[in-house]
Amino acid sequence: MKIVFYGSSLLSSYWNGAATYYRGLLRALAAHGHDITFYEPDAFGRQQNRDIDPPDWCRVVVYEASPESLARAVAEARQADVVVKASGVGYADDTLLAGVLEAAAPHAIRIFWDVDAPATLADLQAEPDHPSHAALQRLDLVLTYGGGDTVVDAYRVLGAADCVPIYNALDPTTHHPVAPDARFASTLGFLGNRLPDRESRVDAFFLAAAEALPQRDFLLGGSGWGDRRLPPNVRNIGHVPTRDHNAFNVTPMAVLNINRASMAATGFSPPTRVFEAAGAGACLITDEWPGIDLFLTPGEEILVARDGRDVADHVAGLTRERADEIGRAALRRVLAEHTYESRAILVDTLLRRLAAEKAAGLAA
Template sequence: MTKLRVVVLGLSLSSSWGNGHATTFRALLRAFTARGHDVLFLERDVPWYAAHRDLTSPDFCRLELYSDLKDLDRYRDVIGNADAVIVGSYVPDGTDVGRYVQRLANGIVAFYDIDTPVTLAKMERGDYEYLSPSLIPNYDVYFSFTGGPTLDVLMERYGSPAARALYCSVDPKSYPILDREKRWDLSYLGTYSPDRQPTLERLLIEPARRAPHLRFAVAGPQYPEGTDWPENVERIDHVPPDDHPTFYAQSRYTLNVTRADMIRAGYSPSVRLFEAAACGTPIISDIWDGIETLLEPANEILLASKPEEVIDVLATWPEDQRSAMGQRARQRILAEHTAAHRAASMERDLHEAIRHRRQEQPFALAVES
């Protein structure tokens, strides 16, 4: 296909601290540029990411920082001349950024929502932090972290011309199977979120209390001081992406926990789901609609709702059964859910939007004349 010049304005590419956006963008854009496209990533320079940058000079795209909306004007020519401009969710002043891009861009404009259920819940409350309903019809494509019925909501209720699922993914070269001694029976990797905490309590902390002979780990920043962690739960403040494969390799099982809005919407897989499966680490997950379309329950992933279900797996599953499930999950991910799959999907949808725009332009010119 024709080479595309793409500008992405996303939450972060440079820092994976406290967010899953960076690893998602890294995998996706690396695979996308490998298909021959040119990408400029524009990131708002904010102090909390500046203090934790783990990628300053990517080898797959250009990365540049801007200080505010006024400073973004330095890139008005490249935004105006791009074939496609993609604005991401949770971009600071994202609603104003979206208006700016829609006004300036001569190519197509798209929104990539890595937080779709959260975004829709915020808009329902009148919270337009990074997206407002009035912007959605003017995004040629709405790439959504969430698939299923939510895509119909975006098109039928909010007027998106084209809502397309663009799930998170994984670069299998960056997430290989490693041979490491097991440190934990069950681990969890994720930034603290109040609406995830009850599930973490139920499926990891309570099992740790009931099985003091087993070992657990919770890795990720922003957990409140004074949290009552059992003695057999190891706390790790941050695991850089380069160390994720080792973290998973040291885990007999790992836990997937989903935010409440995403459980209600369904079809909202976390990037950690794909990363852990690519590493061959068996996953125990909470339950939500659509998970069976990604990994087959009881064959490629385990679903649990009670502490005793988790403890039963940790205590009774033999090693060959555990390992076989991890291998099956990895095979499914490599066959359907790599960054290369997502990049090809995004490429098709961008080209389709460009074709649609070109088909509309002659009609618009005829009306004007």
């Protein structure tokens, strides 16, 4: 099928945590024979901070963040069998969604792919006049980054024809074990951009643990932390490009995952960092959220912390040997059950079923 996908960015992970999710899923979908074009706006300095070149498995079109360029990109939707608008594109999102739904051909499958369902649902529930309410009635399917039954039920209540979580996963061609890199040497590393509903949790889980263990060295990666006051044993290295994520994950004795507040509350939404770290064979400590045990086994394949004290206790009790054992177990689990190929099989099955239903409806 010919798929057009409107998202934040495939080429850059700069202020764009969804990049590796898009890359893993779309690469795997392309391997199932789909012809994919990804449309992304030139916004937020992402094009100046690319971490991959345009891939051979997907055509990428970068358009200016202007009404004229947006209109040209939207017009391309009429050529597609599947039209996907992702959440959080970053320029004129409401206009883009309305435009691609209008431009889509009668036979086309219309999908909204929500990579931040808790935030989107909060907006829709708080704003009865939000334009996305009308758009939901015209969609064939909502796909989400995760969320479990809570998100599925919420979307159905709002009028979605169907909602299916497509969880993050591992792309073993991009995230895998590598040799340690002295640039990232530390006891505990955390990689995440500074965001309003994450910062207080970084304080509680990462910085509090650093203050509790002043003799240990902590590593902070991600954009936006430059003006933040940090404990003296925390080293801030700024944005870490995708090409360095494997080394960042395997070099510290352990790495920490901290969900944003909305994701942690909703649960069942393991972020890309979980699978990327596991795919590199890292020992991962995560904040607690519902559904962890569906993906990795606490205490054996991942360590779970309720607060910064738990993080500090995990770090204080770890040896390199124990950390390596946990990392190896996590790697085995994600390779067996949580690759993007397995997620792509689900998406491919959904697309083929919807295409058959559309064809039957048009023929009736």
